[in-house]
Amino acid sequence: MHDIVNAASNFIDLNWINITYLFFVGFVGGLVSGFIGSGGAFVLTPAMMSLGVPGLIAVASNMCHKFPKALVGAIKRAKYGQVDWKLGLVMGVSGEAGVLYGAHIQEGIKKTFGDAGSNLYVSAAFVVILAVVGGFVLWDAIKTYKSGTTNEEEKATKLAKWVQSVNIPGTMVYFKSLNTKISVLFTIPLGFATGMLAATIAVGGFIGVPGMIYVLGAPSLMASASELVIAFVMGMGGSFKFALHGLVDIRLAMIILAGSLFGIQLGAVGTTYVKPFIIKLVMGVIMVIILFSRGLMVPVYMAQLGLIQPIAEGTVKILKNTSFAIMVFALFSGAFIVLKSIWSGLMAERKMSKEVLKHREV
Amino acid sequence: MASGLNKKVRKKPVGKMIIMGVVSIALYAGLLLNQDIINSNFGKGGIYAFLPIITAFVFSYFHGTFTGSFWTVLGVEAAKKKKEMK
Numbered sequence: 001m002h003d004i005v006n007a008a009s010n011f012i013d014l015n016w017i018n019i020t021y022l023f024f025v026g027f028v029g030g031l032v033s034g035f036i037g038s039g040g041a042f043v044l045t046p047a048m049m050s051l052g053v054p055g056l057i058a059v060a061s062n063m064c065h066k067f068p069k070a071l072v073g074a075i076k077r078a079k080y081g082q083v084d085w086k087l088g089l090v091m092g093v094s095g096e097a098g099v100l101y102g103a104h105i106q107e108g109i110k111k112t113f114g115d116a117g118s119n120l121y122v123s124a125a126f127v128v129i130l131a132v133v134g135g136f137v138l139w140d141a142i143k144t145y146k147s148g149t150t151n152e153e154e155k156a157t158k159l160a161k162w163v164q165s166v167n168i169p170g171t172m173v174y175f176k177s178l179n180t181k182i183s184v185l186f187t188i189p190l191g192f193a194t195g196m197l198a199a200t201i202a203v204g205g206f207i208g209v210p211g212m213i214y215v216l217g218a219p220s221l222m223a224s225a226s227e228l229v230i231a232f233v234m235g236m237g238g239s240f241k242f243a244l245h246g247l248v249d250i251r252l253a254m255i256i257l258a259g260s261l262f263g264i265q266l267g268a269v270g271t272t273y274v275k276p277f278i279i280k281l282v283m284g285v286i287m288v289i290i291l292f293s294r295g296l297m298v299p300v301y302m303a304q305l306g307l308i309q310p311i312a313e314g315t316v317k318i319l320k321n322t323s324f325a326i327m328v329f330a331l332f333s334g335a336f337i338v339l340k341s342i343w344s345g346l347m348a349e350r351k352m353s354k355e356v357l358k359h360r361e362v
Numbered sequence: 363m364a365s366g367l368n369k370k371v372r373k374k375p376v377g378k379m380i381i382m383g384v385v386s387i388a389l390y391a392g393l394l395l396n397q398d399i400i401n402s403n404f405g406k407g408g409i410y411a412f413l414p415i416i417t418a419f420v421f422s423y424f425h426g427t428f429t430g431s432f433w434t435v436l437g438v439e440a441a442k443k444k445k446e447m448k
Contacts, residue, residue, distance in 0.1 A: 068421065068426075072426035075426075236415070239414065239418070243407070246406055248404065249401075250404045251397060251400065257422065257425065258425060262432070346437075
């Protein structure tokens with residue numbers, strides 16, 4: 001009870017500047033999430049913390065805005081036929097287990113190595129996952145662009161073809177996005193890993209979406225749309241867990257939601273105008289830029305743990321600010337590609353309908 | 363001419379946008395004007411955990427419908443060729 005009273009008294013005072021700032025960051029985060037299925041969350045938690053919100057309340061409030069946002073995005077993209085609800089739900093439930101396990105590991109690390117150890121673990125996870133997965137996604141997007149096959153249907157990878165060929169009786173489930181049956185023994189670990197990553201770096205989609213594309217063989221559009229279902233399931237469970245301890249500041253969550261629902265609708269519309277490789281491009285670009293943002297912080301935490309020579313306070317401040325600036329730049333780069341795609345798509349469509357009208361008049 | 367044809371094809375959801383927008387504004391006004399009561403109850407934890415979850419669903423329904431209609435009214439809609447492909 002004592003903790004709960006403390007949590008509630010930690011809720012910050014809001015003014016119009018704070019509200020406008022959160023609304024705007026929410027909008028940009030929602031725009032990217034609507035497009036690639038996730039990715040807005042990583043900047044929202046630090047954005048709230050920069051206003052003086054304690055870390056745990058920022059994480060909890062972010063999660064409480066994430067699940068309704070993901071639901072709205074999933075419903076919107078389902079209208080375009082992009083959502084595989086069954087795959088999303090199956091992976092979401094296993095993702096929930098991953099979140100709990102990931103949180104348990106985090107607690108263990110924090111107890112043994114303190115805050116700096118926990119931060120180093122989170123940053124190391126960021127750097128390794130983003131370097132490997134983000135690098136691969138970006139390389140694949142560039143390769144598709146250079147090969148001139150951007151208009152062709154996406155082909156399943158060799159790994160996905162193998163996964164689809166394995167038949168384990170009693171575990172086979174048909175998934176619309178794959179147009180075939182696969183064993184849930186492949187989707188469960190993938191969902192679990194997505195949840196673990198969500199508990200560690202707040203963006204499970206950086207494993208979930210590439211996993212659905214490259215391991216299971218789902219098209220990019222369906223993978224990014226189904227990720228919203230996973231985010232909804234995991235986010236709702238996580239929010240409830242945090243709310244049980246009174247850690248959700250509903251005002252913060254709903255203000256961010258106000259902006260992010262404008263963004264997610266726009267991002268979802270954007271997916272109907274782009275070729276599938278653009279989804280991979282946006283995701284890859286964001287992941288690789290954040291890699292540098294988190295990479296900058298690794299020496300800071302290593303110094304705090306005494307693994308390397310101590311770093312001067314001024315340098316730590318510069319590194320922290322640069323890291324945050326790069327993170328914001330990553331989100332804006334993604335948002336820019338999304339907005340540009342929507343704009344060019346809308347203009348091309350308007351031009352075409354004008355020509356059709358002219359033709360009819362003649 | 364073009365707008366006449368558009369009207370025939372699809373009616374813009376202006377009414378829906380206004381109604382949902384008003385409800386949405388009312389919800390946010392209620393939230394921001396009653397911050398003290400909300401903070402003290404929503405931060406209690408335990409069985410009160412349902413409060414933020416229900417609030418999130420209510421806000422997402424009204425505000426989500428409003429933002430959807432908002433972009434449609436502005437003319438930002440899904441690509442037609444993709445819709446036909448479905």
